[in-house]
Amino acid sequence: MAKKTKSLLPKRIGKVKVGRSLRKGALGDLLASKAGQALIAEAVLAAGALAGARLRNSRKGKAVVASARAKGVKAGHDASAAAATFSYALGEAVRSFASALHRPPAERAAVADGPAWAPPAPAPTPRRTRAKRPISPPA
Numbered sequence: 316m317a318k319k320t321k322s323l324l325p326k327r328i329g330k331v332k333v334g335r336s337l338r339k340g341a342l343g344d345l346l347a348s349k350a351g352q353a354l355i356a357e358a359v360l361a362a363g364a365l366a367g368a369r370l371r372n373s374r375k376g377k378a379v380v381a382s383a384r385a386k387g388v389k390a391g392h393d394a395s396a397a398a399a400t401f402s403y404a405l406g407e408a409v410r411s412f413a414s415a416l417h418r419p420p421a422e423r424a425a426v427a428d429g430p431a432w433a434p435p436a437p438a439p440t441p442r443r444t445r446a447k448r449p450i451s452p453p454a
Contacts, residue, residue, distance in 0.1 A: 324338045324347055337343050345351040370376035 324333055324343050326333060326338070346355065371380070
C-alpha cells in the first residue's frame with residue numbers, strides 16, 4: 316500500500332476553510348512548491364506596494380507620514396540629549412575615580428579624615444497632640 320503524501324497547505328487559512336480539492340489538487344501542489352511560494356510572496360509584495368502608493372497619495376496618508384516623521388525627529392532629539400547627558404556623567408565619574416586611584420596614600424588619609432558625605436536627615440514629622448479632656452470640678 317502506498318503512503319499518502321501530506322499536503323503542505325493547512326485546512327484553514329485566516330479562519331477561511333480551504334477546500335480539499337484545492338489542498339490536494341494540482342493547484343495545492345503548485346502553491347506548496349518553491350515556485351508557488353515565490354508567486355505568493357510576489358503577490359503579497361505587489362499588493363503592499365499598491366496599498367502604500369494609494370496611502371501616500373491620499374490626504375490622510377500624508378498627514379500620518381508627517382506626524383510619524385515629526386515624532387521620530389523629536390524622539391531622536393530626546394534620545395541624543397539623554398545620551399549626551401549620560402555620557403557626560405559617566406565621563407565625570409571615570410575622571411573622579413581615576414584621580415582617586417592616582418592619589419598617594421597620604422592624601423587619601425587626609426581626604427578620609429575630612430567631612431564625609433552623609434545622607435540628608437529626614438524631615439521631622441509633625442506630631443499630633445491629643446486633646447485633653449476637661450477635668451470636671453469635684454462635686
